[in-house]
Amino acid sequence: MLVYIAYPTSLTLQSANALQTYTTLRELRVRRPDTLALIPRWGREESRFEEVGAVHLPRPAIGKLSRLYKSTLLYYLEHTAFAFMTAALIAPRRHEVEAVYVRQVICAAWWAGVLGPRLGIPVIYEAHDLETRNPSRAREPWAEGLLHLIDRIALTRSSAVVSLTDDFRQLLATLGWRNLDDVFVVPDAYDEQIFAQGNxxxxxxxxxxxxxxxxxxxxxxxxxxxxxxxxxxxxxxxxxxxxxxxxxxxxxxxxxxxxxxxxxxxxxxxxxxxxxxxxxxxxxxxxxxxxxxxxxxxxxxxxxxxxxxxxxxxxxxxxxxxxxxxxxxxxxxxxxxxxxxxxxxxxxxxxxxxxxxxxxxxxxxxxxxxxxxxxxxxxxxEHTYGKRAERILAVVNRIKHNER
Incomplete structure (x- = not known):
């Protein structure tokens, strides 16, 4: 069983990361129906992710407190809570899990640094950039060291990293954080069911x-x-x-x-x-x-x-x-x-x-x-979501082989 953990910014697909997550999951479940997707949801809000068989966990909406105190750190706490919620769900079935695939940096850091090793589960982190470069990152001066720590744990302690580009893959090697063989390039994609040549x-x-x-x-x-x-x-x-x-x-x-x-x-x-x-x-x-x-x-x-x-x-x-x-x-x-x-x-x-x-x-x-x-x-x-799902599954198979 492959576990896919994501934290889409819109459950109704009103953001690019939500669209990418939804369509990737759609194609993963076509090829691997046993894929377990874990997505947070606040209350009973509408969610398109039900269409792709995602399991919704209650969203620990700590980030909503940013209306009172504006800080991304509150979202870091929210993502931390969600990471442990996913671990609690997965732990009883840990022997069935081939790998945990995470595309949210805080969840990835906890899974790569703590939860994956404790449960004996390989962790694959799909990195979309360094958190230190995220326009929405925590801005408190004292948090700069925390941002570097988050990046370093997520990127160095995961079993493998999936990168959207080879340029980022080369950066990780230059920093000495990963061997090139441990970083797999899986670019974004398009939905071939919608986008095609027209008149x-x-x-x-x-x-x-x-x-x-x-x-x-x-x-x-x-x-x-x-x-x-x-x-x-x-x-x-x-x-x-x-x-x-x-x-x-x-x-x-x-x-x-x-x-x-x-x-x-x-x-x-x-x-x-x-x-x-x-x-x-x-x-x-x-x-x-x-x-x-x-x-x-x-x-x-x-x-x-x-x-x-x-x-x-x-x-x-x-x-x-x-x-x-x-x-x-x-x-x-x-x-x-x-x-x-x-x-x-x-x-x-x-x-x-x-x-x-x-x-x-x-x-x-x-x-x-x-x-x-x-x-x-x-x-x-070469960049349909079907091809993207196949590339992800190839990484999972590679990691499963290496873990034997």
């Missing part, structure tokens, strides 16, 4: 968009740390050569869309109610992925203006964009180029507005290239 004109007709206007699109659950203001500023520059440019920004939280709406107005964009030729910025609230894909299929160019992380950058949208085949504009980051070769994308130096503007303009100006579009879709086929 651009049919998508535009469905959405009521002009057949000939150039369209640049971006989709993401949240806009924070993704430099959407830079993307909008670059698109404003492009209106000199593409006066009828349409920019589609899909997703984001209410206050993020409102801030971009004001910026778009100040830059002279209409909101869709103006006549063609004046430039439009469409801000689409969060929608199910099956609806968002139509907006992406309608676009000429798909953009990734920036990523939250650097050496662990493996955004879901990268794989979703690849599956659609359109030209992609993205920053020069080794982690991204591990997936997309330079000749199959339009790149720019990170946070370089002139470079982003140039990349977008070049992508719009080039004639459609069916060979490159096909090459992007071929890359995507």
């Amino acid at each position: 651009r004109q049919e998508a535009r007709q469905t959405l009521g968009l002009p057949a000939e206007a150039p369209i640049i699109a971006y989709a993401g659950m949240t806009f924070a740390h993704r430099w959407l203001d830079g993307l909008l500023a670059a698109c404003a520059e492009l209106r000199q050569q593409c006066p009828n440019l349409i920019v589609i920004l899909a997703g984001g939280r209410d206050h993020e869309r409102e801030a971009l709406r004001k910026q778009a107005y100040d830059l002279g964009f209409g909101d869709g109610g103006q006549q063609q030729g004046e430039g439009i910025c469409m801000l689409i609230p969060p929608r199910p992925q099956a609806e968002i894909v139509t907006y992406l299929q309608a676009a000429d160019v798909l953009a990734i203006p920036d990523t939250v992380t650097d050496i662990t950058a493996s955004p879901l949208k990268l794989f979703e964009y690849l599956a659609l085949g359109q030209p992609i504009v993205l920053p020069i980051l080794p982690a991204l180029q591990e997936i997309v070769p330079l000749h199959l994308s339009h790149t720019f130096a990170r946070r370089d507005l002139a470079g982003l503007t140039s990349g977008l303009g070049d992508a719009l100006a080039r004639a459609p290239d069916m060979r490159r579009a096909m090459a992007r879709r071929v890359i995507a086929t």
Whole structure:
């Protein structure tokens, strides 16, 4: 039995980490129906994870106290409590467990440093970055040493580490924390049941968009740390050569869309109610992925203006964009180029507005290239969630073999 422990930030799949966890579990349980997924839930709140057979444990909602005292440390306590709750559930069946797979850093540190060794269970930690680099990390000055300790225990005492990128894998070796053979690269993925090549004109007709206007699109659950203001500023520059440019920004939280709406107005964009030729910025609230894909299929160019992380950058949208085949504009980051070769994308130096503007303009100006579009879709086929689940199970089998 494989035990999968996660702490998704949304039980209704309103965050990227929740989507990744849900779809990975869906494919794991297809291949290993005995996978036991442990997910916290507050009361009887709605949860999509029931669909993939997850077991919900009561969420020890200590973090809610941050409304009274704002500190990430309260969430660290909450995750600690949850780690011990999972151990209490697993302990009676520990001899049935092949490995515990954890993708939450505090739970991983407790399982790797204490719980796994005490119960005699191998622990695999899926690391998405160092906690010391987490934008939501504890900010108290005295907690800096604690953050390093959390990272060191989770990354050095686990039986194996799963990394989203080879760039992060190499960092762990450089730090002397892991041998390269103990770190397995398992990138993010896309849901092949939703994202596939579509007909651009049919998508535009469905959405009521002009057949000939150039369209640049971006989709993401949240806009924070993704430099959407830079993307909008670059698109404003492009209106000199593409006066009828349409920019589609899909997703984001209410206050993020409102801030971009004001910026778009100040830059002279209409909101869709103006006549063609004046430039439009469409801000689409969060929608199910099956609806968002139509907006992406309608676009000429798909953009990734920036990523939250650097050496662990493996955004879901990268794989979703690849599956659609359109030209992609993205920053020069080794982690991204591990997936997309330079000749199959339009790149720019990170946070370089002139470079982003140039990349977008070049992508719009080039004639459609069916060979490159096909090459992007071929890359995507290696990064379905089914392939991701198989890579995870290969790590489990490797660890099981090593533990004998």
